[in-house]
Amino acid sequence: MKCNTCKTQKATIKRPKTNKPICTPCFFECFENEIDYTITSNKLFNPGEKVAIGASGGKDSTVLAYVLNLLNKKKNYGLNLYLLSIDEGITGYRDDSLETVKKNEIDYGLQLKIVSYKELYGWTMDEIVKLIGLNNNCTFCGVFRRQALNRGAEYIKADKIVTGHNADDMAETVFNLTILTIFYLFV
Numbered sequence: 163m164k165c166n167t168c169k170t171q172k173a174t175i176k177r178p179k180t181n182k183p184i185c186t187p188c189f190f191e192c193f194e195n196e197i198d199y200t201i202t203s204n205k206l207f208n209p210g211e212k213v214a215i216g217a218s219g220g221k222d223s224t225v226l227a228y229v230l231n232l233l234n235k236k237k238n239y240g241l242n243l244y245l246l247s248i249d250e251g252i253t254g255y256r257d258d259s260l261e262t263v264k265k266n267e268i269d270y271g272l273q274l275k276i277v278s279y280k281e282l283y284g285w286t287m288d289e290i291v292k293l294i295g296l297n298n299n300c301t302f303c304g305v306f307r308r309q310a311l312n313r314g315a316e317y318i319k320a321d322k323i324v325t326g327h328n329a330d331d332m333a334e335t336v337f338n339l340t341i342l343t344i345f346y347l348f349v
Contacts, residue, residue: 219259251286
């Protein structure tokens with residue numbers, strides 16, 4: 163089956179957005195063009211801004227860093243991009259992903275700032291768990307991580323923070339907020 167876009171190459175996937183067959187190069191081009199359109203039509207950035215990319219080392223933030231860096235160069239956005247990563251201090255949890263972020267720093271030519279809970283708060287999540295136990299530790303960690311991102315962005319004097327949340331992440335957040343709201347209405 164031929165690519166529906168270029169009509170010459172063999173299609174490698176069916177694009178979920180259009181349900182049409184598309185080859186890999188055309189998919190990447192469409193993906194980049196859609197991101198560029200979103201950035202430019204919504205005027206998300208101004209030339210000269212310092213933008214902190216929340217970099218966990220996972221697939222979503224790695225793709226975000228790659229594409230934003232690529233488009234910044236291709237489309238001349240004039241942004242100063244930085245990778246900003248958080249080390250929660252959970253033994254064995256963030257080690258591999260921090261290595262990925264360090265590799266991204268080299269591969270993408272971006273500066274990296276790693277901010278740790280120990281540095282910001284004086285303790286690690288492992289130390290918090292020893293005090294509070296396993297119940298509710300994810301709630302603590304999530305709140306601390308968001309605050310750490312904000313503080314890290316202040317530290318590097320970033321104008322904006324971008325994060326690589328996908329649709330599932332957003333849906334989960336809306337769902338959890340809805341459940342919390344209902345809970346508080348009936349308690």
